[in-house]
Amino acid sequence: MGALSHLRVLDLSRVLAGPWSGQILADLGAEVIKVERPGSGDDTRAWGPPFLKDAYGENTSEAAYYLSANRNKQSVTIDFTRPEGQALVRELACRSDILIENFKVGGLAAYGLDYASLKAINPKLIYCSITGFGQTGPYAKRAGYDFMIQGLGGLMSLTGQPEGAEGAGPVKVGVALTDILTGLYSTVAILAALAHRDQGGGGQHIDMALLDVQVACLANQAMNYLATGNAPKRLGNAHPNIVPYQDFPTADGDFILTVGNDGQFRKFAEVAGQPQWADDTRFATNTQRVANRAVLIPLIRQATVFKTTAEWVAQLERAGVPCGPINDLAQVFADPQVKARGLAIELPHALAGKVPQVASPIRLSETPVEYRHAPPLLGEHTLEVLQRVLGMDAQAVAAFKEAGVL
Numbered sequence: 001m002g003a004l005s006h007l008r009v010l011d012l013s014r015v016l017a018g019p020w021s022g023q024i025l026a027d028l029g030a031e032v033i034k035v036e037r038p039g040s041g042d043d044t045r046a047w048g049p050p051f052l053k054d055a056y057g058e059n060t061s062e063a064a065y066y067l068s069a070n071r072n073k074q075s076v077t078i079d080f081t082r083p084e085g086q087a088l089v090r091e092l093a094c095r096s097d098i099l100i101e102n103f104k105v106g107g108l109a110a111y112g113l114d115y116a117s118l119k120a121i122n123p124k125l126i127y128c129s130i131t132g133f134g135q136t137g138p139y140a141k142r143a144g145y146d147f148m149i150q151g152l153g154g155l156m157s158l159t160g161q162p163e164g165a166e167g168a169g170p171v172k173v174g175v176a177l178t179d180i181l182t183g184l185y186s187t188v189a190i191l192a193a194l195a196h197r198d199q200g201g202g203g204q205h206i207d208m209a210l211l212d213v214q215v216a217c218l219a220n221q222a223m224n225y226l227a228t229g230n231a232p233k234r235l236g237n238a239h240p241n242i243v244p245y246q247d248f249p250t251a252d253g254d255f256i257l258t259v260g261n262d263g264q265f266r267k268f269a270e271v272a273g274q275p276q277w278a279d280d281t282r283f284a285t286n287t288q289r290v291a292n293r294a295v296l297i298p299l300i301r302q303a304t305v306f307k308t309t310a311e312w313v314a315q316l317e318r319a320g321v322p323c324g325p326i327n328d329l330a331q332v333f334a335d336p337q338v339k340a341r342g343l344a345i346e347l348p349h350a351l352a353g354k355v356p357q358v359a360s361p362i363r364l365s366e367t368p369v370e371y372r373h374a375p376p377l378l379g380e381h382t383l384e385v386l387q388r389v390l391g392m393d394a395q396a397v398a399a400f401k402e403a404g405v406l
Contacts, residue, residue: 002029003367007194008389010035010092011073012101012113014042016146016176017210018130019069020183021190022100026072027360027369033096033385034070034376035089038077038406041378042066052352060351067375071347071357074381077406084405086111091390093118093125098190102130105140115205125203126193128186134209144210146176153178153214158221160234168234182213243289243296244268247326248304255309257300258322262286267319272303347374382406 007030011022019034019042026032036042048063076092079085090112093099099118101108108114115127129135132144150156150172160171189206197203215222221232224240232240237256239245244265247254259265262285266278277283277299282292289296304312309325316323327335333344342359349355360369386392386406400406 001367002027002370003364005029005031007031007098008096009033009098009100010089010096012089012099012103012108013130014102015044016069016179017182017186017208018100018102018128019044020180021128021130021186022073023069023071024183024187024360024362025098025190027362027371029367029370030098032073033092033381033389034073034075035080035092036075036077036378038079038379038404041075041077042070044069045378052349052355054352062349062351062355062375062377067355068358070375072370072372073376074385075376075379076382076385077379078382079405080111080113082405084400084403086113088386088390088400088405089113090118090121092385094122095389096122096125097194098126098128100128100130100186100190104143105129105131105135119203119205123202124197126190126197126206127203128190128206128208130182130186130208130210132210134212135207139211146179146210147172149178149210149214153211154218154222155214158218158232158234161236162234165236170234178210178214178217181217182208182210185213185216238293238297241290242286243293244300246297248301250304250307250309250312252308254326255304255312256324256326257304257316258324260322264321265289268316268321271315271319271321272300274299274303345371347371349374350377350380379406 004025007025009022009025009030009032011018011032011034013019013022014036022032022034034042040046044066045061045063047065049059050064051059052062052064052067054060078088080089093113106114109117115129118125118127131140132149133139133142151170155178156170156172159173161168186206186208189208193204193206220241224230224232237246242260245258247256257268259268265283265286266275269275269277277296281288283289283296307315313323313325325331332338338344345357345359346354347357355374357371357374362369383394383397386397387394397406
């Protein structure tokens with residue numbers, strides 16, 4: 001049994017931040033009921049290509065984007081813009097421990113599905129709202145998407161080539177990182193609220209905002225600014241506080257060198273055939289290396305081009321200096337460590353026979369993650385869930401379907 005197998009989650013969210021949180025809870029054993037719009041469902045079902053291929057190499061209706069965040073869930077289609085649909089969702093909420101939603105602020109109040117309305121009928125419900133800007137503040141009613149928040153929240157001011165360099169300018173992270181981080185923080189908040197409830201407290205409302213998470217995750221860069229009053233600038237792949245800590249060219253490509261202390265720098269200098277660097281007053285300590293970055297980095301680049309990436313990685317690993325290649329995704333999933341950790345898995349799928357998935361990184365010794373079923377087809381579990389959870393008979397469900405509620 002999964003660690004959260006005693007819990008039921010009602011997932012009214014779509015796209016990524018909310019579904020990501022729901023998938024984490026589902027992987028940990030929770031029963032997650034994903035409520036979707038009849039006929040269309042989660043927006044990301046249509047966010048292709050690419051789409052999952054069937055056994056004949058033809059596209060199915062399942063977009064890869066949707067498949068990334070909805071494993072282990074049950075899909076129920078309910079039109080809760082209609083009173084009958086609202087009543088069904090309220091009944092499901094009465095029988096749930098957690099609800100996740102990412103509608104605009106106040107968007108669910110019109111349907112009687114806001115926190116105040118559901119708390120009145122289920123005071124133990126933990127209700128997690130995920131929005132772009134939170135429930136309060138001058139931007140509260142604005143829509144918020146990951147890319148926009150990466151810019152507004154400062155991340156893109158730190159990402160990209162330095163001013164004056166070729167290709168300089170702001171660059172977003174290559175995945176929707178703010179959404180992912182918001183999903184992770186939401187999961188932490190949900191588990192904290194569960195702990196409070198288990199100690200005798202009731203349910204509560206969780207107010208999660210993409211902007212809040214993005215600013216919080218500026219981490220050391222935020223503190224660099226707050227401590228000095230100087231806004232950090234883009235450094236490409238370089239680190240603002242550590243040198244050398246970036247990519248360097250090799251004879252056949254590039255590699256990453258991440259020297260974390262002075263001892264590692266001395267070992268690197270020896271492998272590079274330049275042991276005098278470690279005794280040079282300009283480079284002997286990290287503080288000095290940061291101050292003399294403009295002198296040291298060109299010297300290192302001149303040295304690294306004479307060996308291949310594989311040679312550098314092998315020699316530096318033997319010396320205990322952290323480094324690595326820059327892999328594309330084909331190389332990532334072919335990497336022996338990635339294979340040994342089982343990070344690529346497959347699950348049976350109704351349309352394609354099987355669907356690839358990226359495994360959860362959570363490793364629990366006593367209650368391991370379970371991969372029970374693939375991301376569901378739209379409405380795949382409507383009949384089963386309404387019969388099992390709400391006690392409806394097949395005729396009642398058929399009548400709702402005929403009326404367009406399901």
